[in-house]
Amino acid sequence: MxxxxxxxxxxxxxxxxxxxxxxxxxxxxxxxxxxxxxxxxxxxxxxxxxxxxxxxxxxxxxxxxxxxxxxxxxxxxxxxxxxxxxxxxxxxxxxxxxxxxxxxxxxxxxxxxxxxxxxxxxxxxxxxxxxxxxxxxxxxxxxxxxxxxxxxxxxxxxxxxxxxxxxxxxxxxxxxxxxxxxxxxxxxxxxxxxxxxxxxxxxxxxxATVAPARREKRHLAVGLPSAPGVYQFRDAADRVLYVGTSVDVRRRVGSYFTAAETRARMTEMVRAATRVVPVVCETPLEARVREVRLIAEHEPPYNRRSRRPDRVVWLRLTDEAFPRLSITRSGPAGPGVGTHLGPFRSSARAELARAALHEAIPLRRCTRRLARRPRAGGEACVLLDLGRCGAPCLGADGGGQDAESYAGLVAATRAALAGAAEAPVRSALTRMRRLAEQERFEEAAEARDRLEAYLRAGERAERRAPLTGLAELVAARRSRPAPGWPQGGWELVLIRFGRLAGTTLTPRGADPMPYVRALQATGEVVAPGPPGTTLLEETDALLGWLEQPGTRLVETTGAEESPWTCPVRGAGWARAVALAAP
The missing domain is CATH 3.30.420.10 (Ribonuclease H-like superfamily/Ribonuclease H)
Structure with a gap:
């Protein structure tokens, strides 16, 4: 020092x-x-x-x-x-x-x-x-x-x-x-x-300048509950402008009219707002899920995250003679293991993951469809000279890659999409070390970002898939002290096919099992759907709650068909290994 x-x-x-x-x-x-x-x-x-x-x-x-x-x-x-x-x-x-x-x-x-x-x-x-x-x-x-x-x-x-x-x-x-x-x-x-x-x-x-348009709307916070929950700013046409969550709705809404709020778009939002609608919630998890659902339902113009949850994209291995990696909005009809990776919240993140796979596996990148036996006389792109593609477009007779050898690349890609991340990790780490030795740190950071996008997508898919496949899961944990939130004995959560179906707090000292049975009897009915149809942020919020220390599994239904497990050497394991690599 x-x-x-x-x-x-x-x-x-x-x-x-x-x-x-x-x-x-x-x-x-x-x-x-x-x-x-x-x-x-x-x-x-x-x-x-x-x-x-x-x-x-x-x-x-x-x-x-x-x-x-x-x-x-x-x-x-x-x-x-x-x-x-x-x-x-x-x-x-x-x-x-x-x-x-x-x-x-x-x-x-x-x-x-x-x-x-x-x-x-x-x-x-x-x-x-x-x-x-x-x-x-x-x-x-x-x-x-x-x-x-x-x-x-x-x-x-x-x-x-x-x-x-x-x-x-x-x-x-x-x-x-x-x-x-x-x-x-x-x-x-x-x-x-x-x-x-x-x-x-x-x-x-x-x-810390407070715009007059914000200061004049301070009356909107009057009468709101000093309780945990969700709040909605609405305009004169009753359109939802913004949705947020807080442990104290009145105090949080009041902060929008002070110097503590510096975002320009919030000044514009407050200027258009005419009332605030509160929704009091029993637990922080319920408030978080309600916020996600309200944003997805109303698409508030001033919420930047969680809007248009249906606009996710997937990285897909195309179904053709010489498959390639494509970014698409069409998710898998079934499990999609080995054919799809995602969903991604943006095409940019999917493009980074695709680049990580291309770095490790030299699949073709051209978009035209190729016959199983391409016509002679074709012309390959520059990737052939760079060693990044075997040019199946030329066909075996024209000096290009034949279908059999290309099939080996497809098999490696399927494995990588399914979570076998060894090849992409090895390729990315090798490139990052080489760039670092050459002091090309910005390019090393780009390689890191590509690997991170691929591994994070795979890890999230591994974590989400078992939960969205379970017909029912009941979990509990001791209620933790948190300013503003009601305190009880146990916080109970009911999850069905990756969605929150119900939550409640039991009184201190009470037997929690009658409350579990009541929660199961009154919980929301949820039907299973194909991958990606459940709100990603809702599932992630539930996983975050379930994975906290002290959470206990009470009951599961459907674990025979979809056990709540992650692969021992999947993308999550590879990400941990990659982050710990010297």
Whole structure:
């Protein structure tokens, strides 16, 4: 761990009627490298920070951090930080107190600040340290105010660093990226100064302005229940504009009319809303499922996720003499094992998965149908010269691939679609290591994304299929303390063919089995359907609940035909192996 001081020590500036001048405020610009994934599950691998005031660097903080587990291969390829490098690094318990002391009293700055502060706060909680109430400045939020799309194609750190002529080029290492963020921060503050922004208070007001159209609608929250559930914003025509969920409906709806809500589309939505319809729910799971279903039913224009659940796509092996991988909206009529992978929520994700398979298995990519014996005199595409296709379009007589050898590729593809991921994983990891050795980190990240899209789709299919095939599953877990939610003894859940058919809380100390029988008798009737017809987010919410520690299976029906299991060496196993690879 290195901490360098190059200027005067920390000075706590005073307050006056003008506020804290930006030129006299101490900022600590921080950047993290992590093992990837959500803050609650992932670990920090490197912290880099630069302390600045008035354009002068006061000090720097840099250290590798030993995470609780190994660093996934794709993260190693992206950052260059390997598991071996951090093996002897200090633990979070050793690093975090030093960083908090370095940043004490300063305004914290980061690019996409919620990411870095979220990881730091989660890491502090794990080691039982109090996370200070830092004032935080997000350079992404500032850039969105002063950098137009015609000036920069996006607001990524690398793009802004190049735009402002930063002396440091970001390279996915913490201290380097923090130094680049310092240059971006100073450039942004220079532009904001021309707009009359000179104090920390001015910065806060800039990013926390409440539009009058939002403020005037505060009466919509009056009379709403202070209870957990779902809320719907509706317009004068009673059209559902937006659906959300909260542990306290009244408080959450009220936040849409304050500076806490900064999304531009929400200002537009509130302007059109005339009333809010609440639906009180008994459990968090019920609220989550109701939200998903309402969004799917009404297609609210201001909900970005969960809309048009029927617009999923599949990766399909075509039925022709020389099959190829096609992206289609038509799902399998039956189980689809070996012919379909998905469903995917977007064609872009399906395209990434297809690219991962093409990298490992040289299937043809042309879209024309080929006869079993192609005519002589055909012309192959450039993939033949690149070794990425055997050119079955030429036929065996024309020097191309014959049907028998191509059938071997089809068999390998069927296996990969069914979850045998060894070939795609091996191919992707080899390519990522080669690109990392050549310091082509962006291309390594693209290879990682392709592999991740394929493995995640396979893993989700393996997890969803058994649950959507079960006629009935009853599960229970002890009710957990959660602010705003009614507390009981057991939280009971009834699932039929991958859909929530009923849920309830039993009173403390009561025998849960009579409540189980009542739930089964009154639960929603659900008919089985082909793969992909159940709402993906609903099934995923149910799986997330079932897979939490402490959940108990009470009864299952139909397990003989569709046992609730996952393959030992399927895509889920391959994803875990790939992420743990050195």
């Amino acid at each position: 290195t901490v360098r001081t190059t200027g005067p020590g920390f000075l706590q500036t005073g307050f006056d009627e003008l506020g804290r001048l930006l030129s006299e405020t101490t900022f600590v610009v921080v950047d993290l490298e992590t093992t990837g994934g959500p803050p609650a599950e992932a670990g920090i691998t490197e912290i880099g920070a630069v302390k600045v005031r008035g354009g002068e660097v006061l000090g720097e903080f840099q250290t590798l951090v030993r995470p609780p587990g190994t660093i996934p291969a794709y993260v190693q390829a992206l950052t260059g930080i390997t598991t071996r490098m951090v093996a002897g690094a200090p633990s979070p318990e050793q690093v975090l107190p030093s960083f908090l002391e370095f940043a004490r009293g300063a305004v914290l700055v980061a690019h996409n600040a919620s990411y870095d502060t979220g990881f730091l706060a989660a890491a502090c909680r794990r080691v039982q340290l109090s996370w200070p109430a830092f004032e935080v400045v997000d350079t992404v939020a500032l850039a969105r105010r002063v950098v137009d799309r015609d000036e920069a194609r996006n607001h990524r750190l690398g793009t802004l660093a190049a735009l402002f002529g930063s002396a440091t080029t970001p390279d996915h290492r913490a201290l380097t990226d923090a130094r680049a963020t310092v240059d971006v921060l100073h450039a942004l503050l220079g532009r904001l100064g021309n707009r009359g922004v000179h104090t920390v208070e001015d910065l806060r007001a800039l990013t």
